[in-house]
Amino acid sequence: MKIFRVLAKTLTAYSALVAAGVFAFAVVVTFIVSAFRGVEISAWNVVTSQIARWFLLWVGVYVIHNLLPIAVAHGRTRREFLVAASGFSVVLALAMALVAWLGFVVEGGIYAVMDWRADEHGTPLAYFLMFLVWCAVGMFCAAAFDRFGAGGIFSVPVGLALAVVTTAGIPGSGNLPFIRNVPVLLGSGWHAVSVLAFLIALAGTWAVARDMPIRLRTT
Amino acid sequence: MRVDVQGLTVRYGDVTAIDDMSFSLSGNKIYGLLGRNGSGKTSLMSALAGYRRPIGSVRLDGEPVFENAAAMGKVCLVRHSADAADKGDKVSYVLEYGAAWRDTWDNAYALDLVELFKIPLKTKVGELSLGQRSALGVVIALASRSPLTMLDESHLGMDTPTRYAFYDALLNDFMAHPRTIIISTHLIEELASLLEEVVIIDNGRLVLQEEADVLRSRGTEVTGNAADVDEFTAGLTVLSERSLGRTKAAMVYGSLDDEQLIRARQLGLELGPIALQDLFVHLTEPVGGKR
Structure with missing residues (x-):
């Protein structure tokens, strides 16, 4: 619980602050753009569907690459850390989905006042699952590179395959290659595929990091 | 804390860093772990701290250490650079990790040591000088008050006055809170007066384990x-x-x-x-x- 508390307190607060800053920036950019042309897309949707997932991926990498060795150095087991990190990834994804939803509410108000048009965005559940899987994929790939060095490259196509399925339910995040119609046919059942992707990424992280050596750092 | 190592082997690919090593430390002493570069000191300490899965047996007070929460919580290893510190974190944040994650952490003592070694709390670890980073490692190790505290050449980056301050702090803290302390160093004569027992390893094998005074009489x-x-x-x-x-x-x-x-x-x-x-x-x- 101690590890979870530290992760949730520090990284969730940090992520929310980053999101707030990016939201303010997006609003400013939208106003600047409106001076030159009509606004037809949601700037916040660009952030949440394109940029935010990479941020979540980075958090996943940071948690395993930077914080796991620190936890072990402070006498915590990998198992304790991975339990906390798994729970933390759910809480962070939930918090960021909430922030995304709040952003859409506030942006919607601004757009209504300014009489701007916004394109379609995904459901909070779709954002939650996308953030969840991307964070878990970040953890998985970081564990693979930390443990196997350059051999970690083999985790990238696996991670990519897991991450890309979550984007199907979010407009503006890109369509799946080869199987464009499947998400449409599955409807909301597609979310179950995202949950499966999360579980696979998490299982991969545990399998790789469970008895990973803590190597000497150069800093 | 008693340390029992039985048939320990550590390999990195084709390289054998520790080769079927066995020894026991009765505990509550300051031990010197001596060995030349590449003799296996860091690998041995890493196995003792649960940093890597051992081939063979490593037991602390009779319990296996690797991934054993009860045993790992009683160990602190600081290697050449501070493992417990990320270069992007401020020093104050590094101490917060210790306070949050270690049951035995003494934060007041940590702050005293930070002041003694003149480490700026608001500076990021990556921006500290080599000497200050070494001192931060010593702060983490001593303030952890771990029953098994290991310092792997962690004081080498310090200048001479700071090293002497470290030796005084180490001895005072050991007297006040006796525990098993293992120090690896190349500055043998500087530390010699502190060492009660010496373990010498070479090429991954135990060369000698002896009381320091007995060794001197050789x-x-x-x-x-x-x-x-x-x-x-x-x-x-x-x-x-x-x-x-x-x-x-x-x-x-x-x-x-x-x-x-x-x-x-x-x-x-x-x-x-x-x-x-x-x-x-x-x-x-x-x-x-x-x-």
């Missing part, structure tokens, strides 16, 4: 007139010699019998304890290949 420093010293040491194993004018000091390995002691007195030679460093050089493979 050799003798013979000082006197150069010609008399040469006569006395003829046929003995001389580890090293120093001359100043007509005076000479020779480090002799092996105990002296009564006859030799009488002869030394007759020649007016002074006999003293040998330096640990000279013994260490003799017991491990010297650079020149002479043992």
